[in-house]
Amino acid sequence: MVAAVVGCLALADVISLQGLCKRYGDRMVVDDLSLDVRPGTVTGFLGPNGAGKSTTMRLVLGLDHPTAGTALIGGVPYREIRNPLRTVGAMLDARALHPGRSGYAHLMALARSNGIARSRVAEVLEQVGMADAVGKRAGGLSLGMSQRLGIAGALLGDPEVLMFDEPVNGLDLDGVRWVRHLMRSLAEEGRTVFVSSHLMSEMQLTADHLVVIGRGRLIMDAPLAEVIGRDSLTAVVVRTPHAADLSVRLSGAGITVERLGENELAATGATIERVGDLAYEAGIRLHELRTREASLEQAYQELTASSVEYGARESGG
Amino acid sequence: MRTRELGQAVGAEWAKLWSVRSTWWCLAGAVVLMVMSALTLGGATATDMLRDRIGGTGFPASEPVISATSFAQFALVALAMLVITSEYASGGIRSTLQATPIRGRVIAAKALVVGPVMFAAGVLSGAVATGVVYTVLSADLFGGYVALPPAEVALDLLRVGVFFALVSVMTLGVGTAVRSAAGTLTVVFMLLMGLPLMLLMTGVSAAVEVSLRMPLFAGLAFMGSTDNLTGGPMPYGAGEGLLWLLAWTVAAVAAGHVVLRRRDA
Numbered sequence: 079m080v081a082a083v084v085g086c087l088a089l090a091d092v093i094s095l096q097g098l099c100k101r102y103g104d105r106m107v108v109d110d111l112s113l114d115v116r117p118g119t120v121t122g123f124l125g126p127n128g129a130g131k132s133t134t135m136r137l138v139l140g141l142d143h144p145t146a147g148t149a150l151i152g153g154v155p156y157r158e159i160r161n162p163l164r165t166v167g168a169m170l171d172a173r174a175l176h177p178g179r180s181g182y183a184h185l186m187a188l189a190r191s192n193g194i195a196r197s198r199v200a201e202v203l204e205q206v207g208m209a210d211a212v213g214k215r216a217g218g219l220s221l222g223m224s225q226r227l228g229i230a231g232a233l234l235g236d237p238e239v240l241m242f243d244e245p246v247n248g249l250d251l252d253g254v255r256w257v258r259h260l261m262r263s264l265a266e267e268g269r270t271v272f273v274s275s276h277l278m279s280e281m282q283l284t285a286d287h288l289v290v291i292g293r294g295r296l297i298m299d300a301p302l303a304e305v306i307g308r309d310s311l312t313a314v315v316v317r318t319p320h321a322a323d324l325s326v327r328l329s330g331a332g333i334t335v336e337r338l339g340e341n342e343l344a345a346t347g348a349t350i351e352r353v354g355d356l357a358y359e360a361g362i363r364l365h366e367l368r369t370r371e372a373s374l375e376q377a378y379q380e381l382t383a384s385s386v387e388y389g390a391r392e393s394g395g
Numbered sequence: 396m397r398t399r400e401l402g403q404a405v406g407a408e409w410a411k412l413w414s415v416r417s418t419w420w421c422l423a424g425a426v427v428l429m430v431m432s433a434l435t436l437g438g439a440t441a442t443d444m445l446r447d448r449i450g451g452t453g454f455p456a457s458e459p460v461i462s463a464t465s466f467a468q469f470a471l472v473a474l475a476m477l478v479i480t481s482e483y484a485s486g487g488i489r490s491t492l493q494a495t496p497i498r499g500r501v502i503a504a505k506a507l508v509v510g511p512v513m514f515a516a517g518v519l520s521g522a523v524a525t526g527v528v529y530t531v532l533s534a535d536l537f538g539g540y541v542a543l544p545p546a547e548v549a550l551d552l553l554r555v556g557v558f559f560a561l562v563s564v565m566t567l568g569v570g571t572a573v574r575s576a577a578g579t580l581t582v583v584f585m586l587l588m589g590l591p592l593m594l595l596m597t598g599v600s601a602a603v604e605v606s607l608r609m610p611l612f613a614g615l616a617f618m619g620s621t622d623n624l625t626g627g628p629m630p631y632g633a634g635e636g637l638l639w640l641l642a643w644t645v646a647a648v649a650a651g652h653v654v655l656r657r658r659d660a
Contacts (some may be wrong), residue, residue, distance in 0.1 A: 140496050141489050142659040157496035160400070164487075174486025176415060183414035191401075192492040231490070302420035377620060 092116060093138060093239060093272060097147035100133050100294070107133045109294035110147070116271045117238070120265045122285030122302075123274040124378060130294035131274040132170065132243055138239070139168055151239060159255075167232035168241040172224040177217025181208065181227045184216060185234060194235050202230040207256070219250030229260070239270045246280055258284050264280040278378045282306070292379065306371055313344040314353045317366035326358045328353065344370065404455070404495045404504035412478065412508055421474035425467050426520040432469060433463035435523040437532050437541065445538040453540035456529035457551035460521050461618045464555055465611065468562050468587065475509050475563035476579045477568040479651075488660050498655040502648060503570060508558040509567050520550045554618040555635075562587065565644040572652025586643070587606030587611055604630075610625060613639035 093115035100108040109132040110229050115121045136142040136191045138149045140156035151166055153158065154277075159165050175184055185199045203209050206226040211219065219227065225248050232240055242261075245253045261284050275281050281288065281302075288305050290298040298305060318324055319344055325335045328345050333353070336344040346355050350369050357364050412418055437459030444453075463509060482488040495501050525548060532541040569586070570579040587610050594606035606612065616629045616636030630634075 136489075136659070139489075139493055140494055142658075159496070161403075162496055163494055166493075170489060171486055174489055175485050176411075176481055176485050178413070178415040178417065180414065183410065187410040187414070188490065190496055191403050191408055191491075193403050251502040340605075 089124060089387045092152065093241075093270060094149075094150045094153070095134070095138070095147065098134065098137060098144055099146040100130070100142060101145040105178050107234050107294050108137065108144075111228040111291065111294065111296055112147075113289055113296060113299050115270055115289075116287070117270040118265055118268050119272045119286040120261045120273060120284050121287045121289060122277070122281035123272060123291070124281060125274075125291040126299075127276065127295075129151050129291045131291065133294075134291075135168065135170060135241055135243055135272075137338055139166070139170075159234070161192040161194075162236065163188060163194065163235035163245065165235070166239045166241065167230040167235055167237040168240075168243075169225075169228035169245060170243045172221070172228035175224070175227070178215055180213050180215055181219065181230070182212040184227070184230060188231055188234055194237055198234055198236070198356050202233045203287045205233060206230040222250060222253055226250055226253070229257070230370060235268070240264055240272065242271075242273045244275055245273060246275070247276065254280070313346045314350045315366070315368050315370045316345065316353060316357070316364060317341050318343070318357070318362055320362045323360065324357055326361070327356055333357055341365070354390060400495070400497075401507075402505060404500050405507050406510040407494065408478075408504045408582070410516065412512065415477075415481075417481070419553070421470050421477070422516055422520075424473075425470035428467040428470050429463050429520040429524040430459065430527050432466040433460040434531060435459075435527050436462045437528045438537065441532050441537040441540045444540050444640075449540075453542045455547050456541050456543050456553065457500070457525045458553075459528055459546040461551055461555060461615070461620060462516075463524060464521075464558055464614065464618070466479055467520065468559065468609060469584075470557050471513050471563050472580070472583050472587070476514065476570045476576060476583070477600055478505055478509055479567055479575065480576040482572040482580055484576065491660050493546045497650060501654050502567070502655060505567055506564045507647065508640055509563050513563035514556040514560040515541040517556035518552050521555040525552065545651045553617065557637070558618055561640045562614070565610065565647040568647030568649070568651040572647070572654040574654075587624045608639050610643050611638060612636075613620045645659065648660055 087379055095111050095295065098108055098111040099106060105166070111134060123131055123134070133142060134149075137144050138151065138156065149155070150290050156162060156166065182199065185202065188194070189199055200209075203212055206229050208223065208230060211223060214223075214237075216224065216227070225245065229245060232242065237287050245261075246257050249257060258280070261271050261273060265286070273281075273284065276281070285302055287301050289296070290300065290305075315338070316324060319341060321341050325337065325343055326342070328335045328348070331348075331352075333348045334346045336346070338344050350367060354364070354367055357367075386391065426646060437454075437456070440459060477489075482491055491501060492498070495504065508624065525543075529541055529543050531537070533539055561625065565586070566583050569582050570576075573582055575577045591606040591609040591611040594602040594609075597603070612634045616631060617633050617640055618636075619633055620629065
């Protein structure tokens with residue numbers, strides 16, 4: 079695995095969780111979570127609302143104290159990093175700003191706190207497309223603009239590790255494309271990019287690697303292709319005027335068949351070759367034969383079906 | 396504690412303090428409160444003296460200013476409180492702790508900004524109030540009882556500055572521990588005003604003794620006020636008053652530090 083090799087070379091930038099637990103009252107929000115986030119990739123952090131994504135990020139940043147386990151960045155806890163904004167840039171809640179302070183003043187204070195050159199403030203504001211709105215008070219910014227300001231704050235220290243909690247929230251289509259491109263290019267520069275989202279389709283376009291959690295537990299930690307390509311999710315779609323006949327035939331061969339329309343079937347649990355051969359043997363004419371890759375959305379739904387938190391008590395996730 | 400990082404954190408807190416309007420409103424409020432209450436208190440003293448036809452020396456113009464601190468302090472309490480509670484209200488505290496994860500350094504940086512700024516605010520607003528009191532009360536109408544002995548006035552103003560600095564840092568500590576603005580204001584008001592006056596009113600000697608060591612009277616003793624509200628003399632001098640003030644401040648900051656370290660942000 080290429081990612082693993084890169085990870086070894088740049089171990090210092092890895093986010094590493096070991097048996098991480100966080101309990102609020104009698105509820106385990108993060109439950110024995112162990113994972114490594116590797117450099118040079120965009121790692122998507124997925125889960126339904128209340129799954130513990132934001133809490134996990136807060137634990138990594140040392141904002142919350144774990145009930146058990148450790149969260150390390152480059153082998154050390156966040157609070158031991160000197161001038162941490164130069165190593166880890168994070169955007170958790172874009173609205174978490176003093177509403178009366180301008181975005182520029184906010185970034186200037188952040189820059190000062192970590193000995194970051196003042197010129198970086200103008201650079202990142204330019205980079206996020208906010209050069210025109212620098213003097214505006216944070217309370218008057220749209221959600222999309224707040225989001226951009228939050229991302230600017232994360233980029234300020236030119237960090238090797240970046241964490242974004244729901245970065246495309248409130249962004250328009252241009253903004254979404256921009257974030258997508260930004261994540262990709264940050265990873266291509268060799269940085270570690272850890273992005274949470276509830277937008278599975280978005281992660282499908284952005285992430286190389288997925289970490290899926292539900293009710294605080296790790297459900298899956300795998301490359302994107304592996305998640306989508308799982309057998310049970312890939313189907314063979316057949317279009318034929320004799321759908322009913324073929325359906326009987328395929329079922330007889332132990333293949334699961336789903337009727338998609340009058341002339342259309344989806345078969346799971348068989349290769350495209352086998353479905354084609356069975357149709358040929360039965361003398362059934364086919365108008366179309368193709369594989370349908372599951373979308374991440376479907377994969378995700380299947381993965382988290384058992385862990386969706388009904389009546390979630392915490393909205394942030 | 397690494398001094399370089401502390402210096403950076405202080406710079407950030409300084410920048411944050413001056414980048415919101417509430418800072419200016421609170422400072423302006425402090426000046427107005429100082430001038431108004433000093434003038435009222437000084438005027439009352441002067442008219443009393445005039446009525447009683449007391450001859451001889453007058454009182455220094457900075458004397459009513461010291462009494463005025465009991466009222467004006469609340470404008471600065473509001474400012475010191477906002478330095479921390481506004482961060483909890485907006486969630487900006489998470490950004491602060493991301494930048495400066497060492498909790499002690501965050502409180503130290505805030506205290507090192509709030510303390511000196513409030514010292515300056517105390518000295519300057521006190522000087523303005525002293526000037527106004529002197530100008531107004533030296534008019535014949537008030538009998539010309541007011542005086543302006545430079546050394547005494549200078550010492551009074553310095554003490555007002557120190558008092559404001561300590562009360563503000565105390566407020567910062569309480570705010571860090573309590574987190575909400577309403578809660579902080581309640582606790583600080585009880586410490587600075589409510590509790591000492593209630594204890595005093597009980598008349599029970601033990602309660603009165605405690606009351607006289609709370610920030611209100613410790614501050615007045617430190618600033619050279621010789622009598623307390625019961626009409627009796629303060630049982631201790633300026634030096635002990637300063638020690639009591641310091642003790643309350645240290646206790647409040649320590650409480651804030653413990654909470655900031657232990658609780659999730």
